[in-house]
Amino acid sequence: xxxxxxxxxxxxxxxxxxxxxxxxxxxxxxxxxxxxxxxxxxxxxxxxxxxxxxxxxxxxxxxxxxxxxxxxxxxxxxxxxxxxxxxxxxxxxxxxxxxxxxxxxxxxxxxxxxxxxxxxxxxxxxxxxxxxxxxxxxxxxxxxxxxxxxxxxxxxxxxxxxxxxxxxxxxxxxxxxxxxxxxxxxxxxxxxxxxxxxxxxxxxxxxxxxxxxxxxxxxxxxxxxxxxxxxxxxxxxxxxxxxxxxxxxxxxxxxxxxxxxxxxxxxxxxxxxxxxxxxxxxxxxxxxxxxxxxxxxxxxxxxxxxxxxxxxxxxxxxxxxxxxxxxxxxxxxxxxxxxxxxxxxxxxxxxxxxxxxxxxxxxx
Numbered sequence: 001x002x003x004x005x006x007x008x009x010x011x012x013x014x015x016x017x018x019x020x021x022x023x024x025x026x027x028x029x030x031x032x033x034x035x036x037x038x039x040x041x042x043x044x045x046x047x048x049x050x051x052x053x054x055x056x057x058x059x060x061x062x063x064x065x066x067x068x069x070x071x072x073x074x075x076x077x078x079x080x081x082x083x084x085x086x087x088x089x090x091x092x093x094x095x096x097x098x099x100x101x102x103x104x105x106x107x108x109x110x111x112x113x114x115x116x117x118x119x120x121x122x123x124x125x126x127x128x129x130x131x132x133x134x135x136x137x138x139x140x141x142x143x144x145x146x147x148x149x150x151x152x153x154x155x156x157x158x159x160x161x162x163x164x165x166x167x168x169x170x171x172x173x174x175x176x177x178x179x180x181x182x183x184x185x186x187x188x189x190x191x192x193x194x195x196x197x198x199x200x201x202x203x204x205x206x207x208x209x210x211x212x213x214x215x216x217x218x219x220x221x222x223x224x225x226x227x228x229x230x231x232x233x234x235x236x237x238x239x240x241x242x243x244x245x246x247x248x249x250x251x252x253x254x255x256x257x258x259x260x261x262x263x264x265x266x267x268x269x270x271x272x273x274x275x276x277x278x279x280x281x282x283x284x285x286x287x288x289x290x291x292x293x294x295x296x297x298x299x300x301x302x303x304x305x306x307x308x309x310x311x312x313x314x315x316x317x318x319x320x321x322x323x324x325x326x327x328x329x330x331x332x333x334x335x336x337x338x339x340x341x342x343x344x345x346x347x348x349x350x351x352x353x354x355x356x357x358x359x360x361x362x363x364x
Contacts, residue, residue, distance in 0.1 A: 011111065011349045011350070012111045013109070013348060014109040014110070016108060020114055021111065027114070028114055031052045031113055032051050034118050034119075035048060035118065036117065036252060036254060037255065039252055039276070039277060039278045042122070044122050046183055048121065049096075050096070050098060050120055054163050056152060056153075058150075058151040058211045060194065060211060065195050066079065067080075067179070067212060068213070068214040068215070069133055069134070069214070070216055070217070071147075071216035071218055072139065072142065072143045073140060073217050074137065074139075075138050076137065077136065077137050079133075081195050084181060089126055090129050091124055091126040092124070092125055092199065092309065092311060093308060093309035093312040094122065094311045095122040096120065097120045097247050098113075099206050099231055100112060100350055100353075101117065101250075101353065101354075102354070103349075103351075103353060106344070106346055106350050112349070112350065117357050119205075120250075123184050125180040125182065125183060126185070127181050129175065129178065130172055131173040131174070131177070134146070134173055139173075142219045143217045144169055144220065145220075145222040146167050146169055146172040146215060147216045148164065148198050148209040148214070149162050149216070150163045150164070150211040150213055151213050156225065157230075159225050159229075161226075163210075163226065164224050164225075165226045166218070167200065169217070171200075177200050177201070179196055179212065179215075180198070193208075193212070196212045197210040202283070203282060206231045206244065207245075233349070235347060241347075241348075244352050247280065248282070248340070249337070249339070250280060250333055251278070251286075251289045251316065251340065252279075252357050253277040253329055253357060254275070256274075256275060256329075257361070265362060266360065266361045266362070267362050267364060269322075270324050271322060274317065274319055274320075275319070276315065276316070279316055279331075281333065283335060283336075285310075287335060288301060288304065288334045289304060289332070289334070290332050291318045292331075292332075292356075293328070295358065296342040296356060296358075300318070303316060305317065316331075322361075322363040325363055329361055330356045330357060330358055330359075340356050
């Protein structure tokens with residue numbers, strides 16, 4: 001039987017020997033990660049980009065869709081898609097990562113979408129600057145937050161809701177937040193928020209509200225479910241937690257060689273093995289990537305590629321002189337706050353887990 005959590009209750013944690021449930025498998029079937037071999041693409045093709053849909057994908061008619069901008073503003077706006085497209089277009093290359101990436105590797109396991117390392121992707125998003133729209137509406141003195149509501153509707157922990165998240169006014173008008181209508185130069189696909197979604201560069205995916213319906217400027221702090229209950233770092237059920245915000249540093253390696261079908265263990269031939277991957281951070285530029293072939297006991301510096309965008313991943317490479325045997329490859333990124341952990345601190349919702357990736361490899 002499905003567990004229904006009460007409003008405000010912390011996420012359920014699986015028992016030590018509890019297997020992944022049918023409910024979790026249903027989520028995993030609806031949502032998908034990016035196959036790690038797709039790290040080779042500078043821009044992730046939309047069909048390979050990670051996807052998380054909280055409720056249903058709304059069926060929306062672009063011709064009748066409207067974006068309502070209101071609340072604590074001088075001039076409320078009601079914009080159709082043509083009006084948005086008539087404004088100055090802005091394009092940002094942005095790496096998106098789900099805040100729950102890596103959750104399934106935690107012990108005990110928080111029960112939710114069972115991500116491993118693949119909940120990530122990078123795209124070029126084109127749209128209108130949110131700051132310009134808010135300037136047009138005329139934000140009034142005393143505004144503190146901006147709430148973004150999508151057309152997706154469902155229940156979560158007993159609360160019926162439209163998906164809604166908020167940013168502080170200062171974050172909303174930072175100049176980089178987009179109301180986006182294109183992904184990689186084409187109209188947004190339905191699963192990625194068509195006709196319009198929010199893009200908040202540097203933040204985990206929960207902030208990038210899809211199927212955007214309204215933008216409301218608030219004169220009081222936002223207290224909605226997705227900010228105050230979900231997406232919080234909680235040590236236990238009684239901990240109110242701290243909110244999840246910007247992406248922690250991470251590096252991933254393209255699994256080398258070829259895989260075993262079931263275990264995904266990699267098989268490579270002895271000799272020089274060219275390793276390649278991507279690295280990113282939502283808080284600060286990545287200053288280095290290190291690679292380990294012994295499960296994180298020792299580390300060697302890899303070579304960083306050029307940075308294509310402030311908010312997008314960059315490449316790294318390393319030549320491994322592989323001898324026959326069994327190995328575990330690990331990659332970790334470092335930004336101004338330090339390196340990724342080999343073992344992530346645990347929290348009840350399994351959020352912002354940037355534990356270093358592990359790739360078992362057999363060298364023959």
